[in-house]
Amino acid sequence: MYNLNxxxxxxxxxxRHKGIGKAIAMRLANEGCNIVISDIVNxxxxxxxxxxxxxxxxxxxxxxxxxxxxxxAISVHCDVRSEADCANLxxxxxxxxxxxxxxxxxxxxxxxxxxxTTFKENSWDTVLAVNLKGAFLCSKHAAIQMQKxxxxxxxxxxxxxxxxxxxxxxxxxxxxxxxxxxxxRSNAVELGKFKIRVNAVCPNHxxxxxxxxxxxxxxxxxxxxxxxxxxxxxxxxxxxxxxxxEDIAKAVAFLCSDEAKYVTGEAMNVSGGExxx
Ligand SMILES: NC(=O)c1ccc[n+]([C@@H]2O[C@H](COP(=O)([O-])OP(=O)(O)OC[C@H]3O[C@@H](n4cnc5c(N)ncnc54)[C@H](O)[C@@H]3O)[C@@H](O)[C@H]2O)c1
Numbered sequence: 001m002y003n004l005n006x007x008x009x010x011x012x013x014x015x016r017h018k019g020i021g022k023a024i025a026m027r028l029a030n031e032g033c034n035i036v037i038s039d040i041v042n043x044x045x046x047x048x049x050x051x052x053x054x055x056x057x058x059x060x061x062x063x064x065x066x067x068x069x070x071x072x073a074i075s076v077h078c079d080v081r082s083e084a085d086c087a088n089l090x091x092x093x094x095x096x097x098x099x100x101x102x103x104x105x106x107x108x109x110x111x112x113x114x115x116x117t118t119f120k121e122n123s124w125d126t127v128l129a130v131n132l133k134g135a136f137l138c139s140k141h142a143a144i145q146m147q148k149x150x151x152x153x154x155x156x157x158x159x160x161x162x163x164x165x166x167x168x169x170x171x172x173x174x175x176x177x178x179x180x181x182x183x184x185r186s187n188a189v190e191l192g193k194f195k196i197r198v199n200a201v202c203p204n205h206x207x208x209x210x211x212x213x214x215x216x217x218x219x220x221x222x223x224x225x226x227x228x229x230x231x232x233x234x235x236x237x238x239x240x241x242x243x244x245x246e247d248i249a250k251a252v253a254f255l256c257s258d259e260a261k262y263v264t265g266e267a268m269n270v271s272g273g274e275x276x277x
Contacts (some may be wrong), residue, residue, distance in 0.1 A: 002253055004253070011024050011037065013038070021106040047112065112172065153196050161205075197263065204274045204275060207230075
């Protein structure tokens with residue numbers, strides 16, 4: 001366990017029970033952090049269908065689960081595409097707990113996939129706005145706060161294997177996640193003097209709600225049944241399994257801890273050896 005007692009941790013896109021964001025929040029709560037659960041929740045629309053967005057009661061249940069671990073937790077609605085929402089997210093964390101020590105940029109959309117030659121402009125804009133601009137906006141407002149803190153802070157960006165390799169039908173997703181590594185490196189270099197460390201974690205496949213949707217999408221494209229497709233992913237993985245949300249949460253806790261205090265600008269693969277550059 002790492003000593004993160006009393007730190008304030010914000011996790012974006014953490015309002016779904018099966019999601020990576022919830023697992024990160026729960027792990028950081030286990031480490032003694034006060035938690036800000038945040039999600040778009042009530043902003044469903046054409047490109048944010050109910051299937052892909054956590055509900056408000058789901059978000060509140062996750063807050064209660066964090067509180068049961070003996071830490072304080074609140075929920076804040078935040079559409080990461082909006083600068084006003086991102087500024088408010090940081091302000092609400094500071095109002096509740098006095099600091100912003102950890103920001104995990106986890107919110108992402110990975111279900112907008114189209115053949116490249118028919119990829120719609122608004123699809124591209126949505127993916128880039130959530131996955132890349134969202135991380136920029138939240139990081140910007142977190143960094144403004146962290147610069148005022150003697151202990152600085154930690155920012156962790158949840159990227160992807162798609163930050164290092166290409167995937168079909170996923171030009172926008174892949175570009176956004178490659179871009180997130182650029183943002184990570186640039187921020188690490190610029191913010192290091194304020195004791196702000198900035199790292200990224202790159203998961204391979206995890207069967208969250210998003211991962212389940214991707215399994216269905218790719219198995220259909222390849223003309224395979226769901227289980228055969230999943231087995232094909234597992235077969236090519238050196239450690240013989242897909243990822244677990246807890247694998248990512250462990251990496252985030254490590255990166256936010258003093259055990260990693262000389263680590264910044266890193267894009268850490270957590271992929272069972274599937275991705276190694
Ligand atoms: N599951 C995987 O296989 C996998 C692999 C690599 C990377 N990732 C990344 O991990 C992160 C979490 O993914 P997940 O698998 O838990 O999926 P998920 O769909 O459960 O989580 C994504 C969360 O982002 C939220 N969100 C979407 N648009 C938002 C917006 N505009 N503002 C705020 N929140 C918004 C959703 O409501 C949801 O709670 C994503 O960034 C994803 O790209 C996932």
